[in-house]
Amino acid sequence: MSSTDGHQAYADYDRTAIDRTGQAEAFDVIGDRYDEVFPHKEGQTAAGAWLAGQLPAGSRVLDVGCGTGVPTARQLTEAGHRVVGIDFSAAMVKSSRENVPGAEFHQMDIADLESSGLGPFDGAAAFFSLLMLPRAEIPVALRMLHGQLVPGAPLALGMVEADVDDFGIPFLGNTIRVSGYLRDELRQVVRDAGFEIAGEESFAYAPASTDVSPEIQIFLNCRRRP
Secondary structure, three states, X not given: OOOOOOOOHXXXXXXHHOOOOOHHHHHHHHOOHHHHHOOOOHHHHHHHHHHXXXXXXXXXXXXXXXXXXXXXXXXXXXXXXXXXXEEOOHHHHHHHHHHOOOOXXXXXXXXXXXXXXXXXXXXXXXXXXXXXXXXXXXXXXXXXXXXXXXXXXXXXXXXXXXXXXXXXXXXXXXXXXXOOOOHHHHHHHHHHOOEEEEEEEEEEEOOOOOOOOOEEEEEEEEEEOO
16 A cells, blocks of 8 residues: 555545546646746745755655656755656656656656555655645645655645635636635645644746736645654
8 A cells, every 4th residue: 555554535535526627738738838937936946945955865755746847856856866756747747757867757647646556755845736626625635645755754835825716727828727725724724634834935926928927826844744
């Protein structure tokens, strides 16, 4: 069993309610343009540095929604860690493998991680990947990540502050559906999933694109409670 505590978070979740229609396809079309539109990722880089510094060299680290592999998978690999990245977009996984050949990448939905046998992990990063889930699933995904991490493991989490649920937005000529919380509720959801919050930073971020709105990015430095 891949879960460190034997708990399968998705076991009681209605899998028929999972609808990713158009989500991965949008990122497949975007491809390498993603890094052109989001060229500066100071908050993500800082959170990745915190994560890398919390772990002994050679730790096995999960990158959830690895995207193009830049900056997080590359950053963690260069810090001496063994990175396993997952993403539901075939194009993103292809880019990751090209950009970070020293890491391991899998095309996979987050809902399939706990049955994949890839865990457990010594730490994890989830930068803006949980945005792609409906609100009802985000706590489930966090509990699943809790089960995939060893006790005390660090989790670097990035979200956009927004009071929305499965809301369609224009994104580089496509439409994606996103969810989010205001920061007090986000903190509570994270704590309820079994994590303590060791630090928090927020950044105003304006993508280099006219059809992607400016946003407030929240980064939480978390640790798995036993």
